[in-house]
Amino acid sequence: MSVGPVNGFSPFAAGVIRPEAPQQAGAAMGPAMGPLGAQGADGPGFGARVAGAIDDLAAAQAKASQSARNFELGRETDLASVMVDQQISSLGFQFALNVRNKALGAYRDIMNMPV
Structure with a gap:
């Protein structure tokens, strides 16, 4: 999937989104990942990516x-x-807030599952 600029704004050029190399199927769940945040064979772990973001x-x-x-x-x-810098900051914050809300929703769903 290719992501191009919208109205002349490219999130890749602005540094908001950093493209990653495509992973092989099943590589994300493989044993090479190691603990959260650890550098695995496929690159930085989940914790390191969140901290970097x-x-x-x-x-x-x-x-x-x-x-x-x-x-x-x-x-x-x-x-x-100045306005572009403000918008980049605002979009990044909105994205982080939405990721947090999705993670909390997933946590609540898991906690409410019958055992």
Whole structure:
């Protein structure tokens, strides 16, 4: 599946989404993964990927805050770049919030399963 830019905005070019190499069928559940967050044969584990995504989100929010501050102080004159930084930060936060909500929903479903 190919993901192209929408209205000239590409999440890959903006650094919001980092493309990963396609995994082989069954590789995600194989014994090579190891513990959460550990570096397996297929790359970083789930915990490491989540931590990296949170770090990227924090960096995007810091960049948006700094660019807005620079615009307010007159150091930055390009309003479009400031707004793009704000939108990247907002989209990243919304995505993280939705992932959290889905994870909590899945946890609740598992906890409510009859044994």
